[in-house]
Amino acid sequence: MAFTLKVIDDQSTGLIVPNDQHYLGGVDLLQRTAFAHLFPCGYCEWTMRSLLYDLASLHDWSVDVAVRKAPPKKDDTVLSAPNGVCRNCGGALQGDGFSTVLHCESADPDSYEHHEPDANPVLCRQNPI
């Protein structure tokens, strides 16, 4: 019987893991068991993916890969903005990083209004460090 091994290429971890969500809900134990048959540790490193394909073809299995993208790195920049406070003047940072770029309340509008919303926070020029 033809069998398709369903896996997830999780780009945030760099690991290929079994896609064991059953389409009717719950866990698809067949997928999990089949994957564990190839990789008892329960995952395959992305760099070892050719081994996954080789082992699957030895069993006459096809492989269905779903990609789970890593969250964009720019989110980290917004989240790591220093407590919403301007490093130059201590003023509040305004904007949400999604519809408007984060900017110091004292910054000149010319310095940020044309920025992409997810650009780095724009600080004022007062007491620049």
Ligand SMILES: [Zn+2]
């Ligand atoms: Zn400022």
